[in-house]
Amino acid sequence: MTPTPHETGALEFFAYLSTAQVAFAALILTIVRVFALQRYKAAVEAHKAVEDAGSFWAFIAEICESFLVAGVLVFFIIRPFFIQAFYIPTESMENTLMGHDAYDPTTGQTYAHAVHDRIFVNKLIYRFTNPKRGDVIVFRAPKAADSDDIALGKPLKENILIKRVIGIPGDTIQIKQVGPYDYVFRNGVQLNEYHNPKLPYSIKDPMDPSLNPNFKYGYESPVHLGPGQYWVMGDNRNYSFDSRYWGVVTRNRIIGKAFFIFWPLNRIGFIH
Numbered sequence: 001m002t003p004t005p006h007e008t009g010a011l012e013f014f015a016y017l018s019t020a021q022v023a024f025a026a027l028i029l030t031i032v033r034v035f036a037l038q039r040y041k042a043a044v045e046a047h048k049a050v051e052d053a054g055s056f057w058a059f060i061a062e063i064c065e066s067f068l069v070a071g072v073l074v075f076f077i078i079r080p081f082f083i084q085a086f087y088i089p090t091e092s093m094e095n096t097l098m099g100h101d102a103y104d105p106t107t108g109q110t111y112a113h114a115v116h117d118r119i120f121v122n123k124l125i126y127r128f129t130n131p132k133r134g135d136v137i138v139f140r141a142p143k144a145a146d147s148d149d150i151a152l153g154k155p156l157k158e159n160i161l162i163k164r165v166i167g168i169p170g171d172t173i174q175i176k177q178v179g180p181y182d183y184v185f186r187n188g189v190q191l192n193e194y195h196n197p198k199l200p201y202s203i204k205d206p207m208d209p210s211l212n213p214n215f216k217y218g219y220e221s222p223v224h225l226g227p228g229q230y231w232v233m234g235d236n237r238n239y240s241f242d243s244r245y246w247g248v249v250t251r252n253r254i255i256g257k258a259f260f261i262f263w264p265l266n267r268i269g270f271i272h
Helices: 019-045 050-081 147-152 209-214
Strands: 083-087 118-122 136-140 160-167 172-178 181-186 189-191 229-233 254-263
Touching: 083 254, 136 229, 160 172, 160 181, 172 209, 181 209
Parallel strands: none
Antiparallel strands: 083 118, 118 254, 136 160, 136 254, 160 229, 172 181, 181 189
16 A cells, blocks of 8 residues: 555644645734734723723734744745654554554554554755665655555546655665565665664565565566666555555655654654
8 A cells, every 4th residue: 555644733634734725824814913903003092991902902913923923934934845744644664654543454454553653754854965775755756656546547646655765876676586575685685674683674574475466666677776766665565555566756756854753642753
């Protein structure tokens, strides 16, 4: 399944506000603030007690101003250029990033609790450097990565996905079966990613060779990554629709690096 992270915030509704909607809300707040200030001024000029009507309209004006300042900072400065929050809805990056309901019909697994990590993504870091092997990145995926609409036979669209960088420009990637399991070979070297204490991350389960006939890239022949090309895979390899199925991610599609889980409370911590 495709891990399609959704932007999240204090309330899910605010996370999906468009720039036009935010601008309209700012306009309304500005109008209300101007009206409140006029009413406050009128109350003072009429010698009404400030604690009465005047103080009420002053309070309304201050609230509007606070929301305006916060809105400009969050929606027009912080979110576009610095940090953005996302929600993980599926289990394709487990166990690094949890995203499952109590029952997952895709895998048939039943869990004690539903867990959907909320994460922060650093959008500034890749303005100064390029993604590295092992980074967990959020990116605008090509239409071929739209597994949900492929299954439903609907027109494909570009989604925002999250995966781990396995190969960077100049690398050669191939998937090979060794014994009962598949392994990723990078530049001819086998990657042992399952419960390897030498790596900062671990894939959830060994890679299942029965999936190999479904792969379009990297199995029958190696993939050579050119300039600006990245090979990405989910940590839950057997339930991840990734570069093996739809190809590479280009540099211009990468949004940022996932670096911190802020919810739920028992999972707060940095992402490795």
